[in-house]
Amino acid sequence: MIRQCVELGLHRQVRTDRITAQADEFKRRLFWSIYHLERRIVLVLGRPLAISDDEIDIPFPCEISDDSFEDSPDPPEISRGSRASDPKSRPGAPSIPARNDVLFHIHNIMLDQLNAKSRLTLSRLAKVGHGTKIEQKIAKRFQELEDWKNRMFGHSAGGDGSMDLMLSTSRTPVQTPASRLPLPEAQRLVLLLNYHRARRMLLQTMLTEVKLPNRAFPFSSFARSSGEVCQLNRRLHRLGSVPFTLLDLHSVFVAGFSMIYCAWSDPGLYDAEMAADLGACSTVLYLVAEQWGAGAKKYRDAFELIMGKTAEYIPSLRRSHESSQPPPVSVHFQSPLRAPVAVDDTVLGAGLPQPTAPYDVERRRIEGWTKDSIDVWQMMSEFAESQDGDLECDPVNFQEIEAFLEEEGLGWFNGGTSSGF
Known part of the structure; x- marks a missing residue:
C-alpha cells in the first residue's frame, strides 16, 4: 500500500489553496495512516523499509476534530495552518481544540520515525x-527514544534515573502515568507499549548484528522491555475487550522468547518479576489463541513448553550451585548488570563491569558479544534430554520448535543468523 501512495505522490507536499484544503487534509491522513501500518509491520516482522523518511515532506495531519470536515466543505481551521507543518517538528499544545486520536496518531508517527532511524x-x-x-551513535538512538517518552510523560513513566540508557530497567507504574497531552488511558498505554517495543527492537538488533568491545550485553534491560511488552498488552485487554491482531501475536511471542533467552543466558535475572512477565505473556498468548484459533495455538504451545523447561532449569541450577558452595560463601543471585557502576555519560557504558559467569554457566569470552556467544539452545536441549530421561516422559521435539522459531524470525535464539523482530 505504501508503494501505491508513493506512486500517487501522496508523500510529497503540494501547494494548496482554500478550495482543495479539505481534499488535501484527507490525503495527508490517508498517507500517514498507511505509513504507520507499514512501519508497524516493519518493526514486528523485520521487513525492509519501503520508503526513506528523507523522501517524505508532507506535513502531519491537522490537529482538528474529524467533525470539522462534516460541518463545512471548507473548514476555516485548515486554511489557518493549524497543523504541524514540519514532519520532524514536535507537536505542542494545539492552538485550537484538537481531537485526541489525531494527537495520538501524530506521536505514534514520530516514534515510527525514530524506529526507522535506529534501524x-x-x-x-x-x-x-x-x-x-x-x-556514541547507539547512545544517541537511546537518548532520542527517551526524549520522546519524556515529551509525552515527563519523568513519571517509571524512570530510574539511569545515566546509561541502554542499561535502564524502568517499569511502568501500576497507575498509568498521566501524559502531557489530554489522552485517555488506553492511548497512553499504547504509546508506552510502542516505546518498549522500540527499545526491545533496538536491543535485539544490538544482540544479533552489532559488536561492542568489552561490553556485557544488557540482558536485564532487554528482559525488562520484553516484559513490559507482555504486561502492557495484558493491561490493555483488561481495560476493554480489545481484539488482538496477528502482529500483536508475533510481537508478544518474540518478547516472551526474548525473556527466556535472557533467563538462560543469565539465570540471576529469573526472579519474581520475570516470572510475572512470563505469566503475562502466557495469558496474552492464550487470549490470542482463543481469538484466532488453531493458527495461533502453535505459538502458545511452543512458548508454554519452553517456558516450562525454563521453570525447571533455573531452580535446579540454583540448587546445584548452592550445594557445591561451602557454607561461609554466600550465593549472589543478582545480575552484575544491576550493580552500581560509574558511568561516563559522554560515552555509552564507560566504567561498566566485564561480563561474568553467574552460576558457573559457561560463557565464551570474545571481543564483544555475538548471537552465539552463549549457546542457549544447546544448553536447553541438553537439559531437556536429561530431565525427560530421568522422568521417563515423552521427549521434547526440539527440531520442530527450532524450525518454527527460524520461520518466525527467532533464528538468533537457537544460534542462527536471522535478525528478524
Missing part, C-alpha cells in the same frame, strides 16, 4: 566494525 543506524554500524563512535 538504519544499526544496519550501517554492523558493517563498519566497532569503536567509540559506534557506542
Whole structure:
C-alpha cells in the first residue's frame, strides 16, 4: 500500500489553496495512516523499509476534530495552518481544540520515525566494525527514544534515573502515568507499549548484528522491555475487550522468547518479576489463541513448553550451585548488570563491569558479544534430554520448535543468523 501512495505522490507536499484544503487534509491522513501500518509491520516482522523518511515532506495531519470536515466543505481551521507543518517538528499544545486520536496518531508517527532511524543506524554500524563512535551513535538512538517518552510523560513513566540508557530497567507504574497531552488511558498505554517495543527492537538488533568491545550485553534491560511488552498488552485487554491482531501475536511471542533467552543466558535475572512477565505473556498468548484459533495455538504451545523447561532449569541450577558452595560463601543471585557502576555519560557504558559467569554457566569470552556467544539452545536441549530421561516422559521435539522459531524470525535464539523482530 505504501508503494501505491508513493506512486500517487501522496508523500510529497503540494501547494494548496482554500478550495482543495479539505481534499488535501484527507490525503495527508490517508498517507500517514498507511505509513504507520507499514512501519508497524516493519518493526514486528523485520521487513525492509519501503520508503526513506528523507523522501517524505508532507506535513502531519491537522490537529482538528474529524467533525470539522462534516460541518463545512471548507473548514476555516485548515486554511489557518493549524497543523504541524514540519514532519520532524514536535507537536505542542494545539492552538485550537484538537481531537485526541489525531494527537495520538501524530506521536505514534514520530516514534515510527525514530524506529526507522535506529534501524538504519544499526544496519550501517554492523558493517563498519566497532569503536567509540559506534557506542556514541547507539547512545544517541537511546537518548532520542527517551526524549520522546519524556515529551509525552515527563519523568513519571517509571524512570530510574539511569545515566546509561541502554542499561535502564524502568517499569511502568501500576497507575498509568498521566501524559502531557489530554489522552485517555488506553492511548497512553499504547504509546508506552510502542516505546518498549522500540527499545526491545533496538536491543535485539544490538544482540544479533552489532559488536561492542568489552561490553556485557544488557540482558536485564532487554528482559525488562520484553516484559513490559507482555504486561502492557495484558493491561490493555483488561481495560476493554480489545481484539488482538496477528502482529500483536508475533510481537508478544518474540518478547516472551526474548525473556527466556535472557533467563538462560543469565539465570540471576529469573526472579519474581520475570516470572510475572512470563505469566503475562502466557495469558496474552492464550487470549490470542482463543481469538484466532488453531493458527495461533502453535505459538502458545511452543512458548508454554519452553517456558516450562525454563521453570525447571533455573531452580535446579540454583540448587546445584548452592550445594557445591561451602557454607561461609554466600550465593549472589543478582545480575552484575544491576550493580552500581560509574558511568561516563559522554560515552555509552564507560566504567561498566566485564561480563561474568553467574552460576558457573559457561560463557565464551570474545571481543564483544555475538548471537552465539552463549549457546542457549544447546544448553536447553541438553537439559531437556536429561530431565525427560530421568522422568521417563515423552521427549521434547526440539527440531520442530527450532524450525518454527527460524520461520518466525527467532533464528538468533537457537544460534542462527536471522535478525528478524
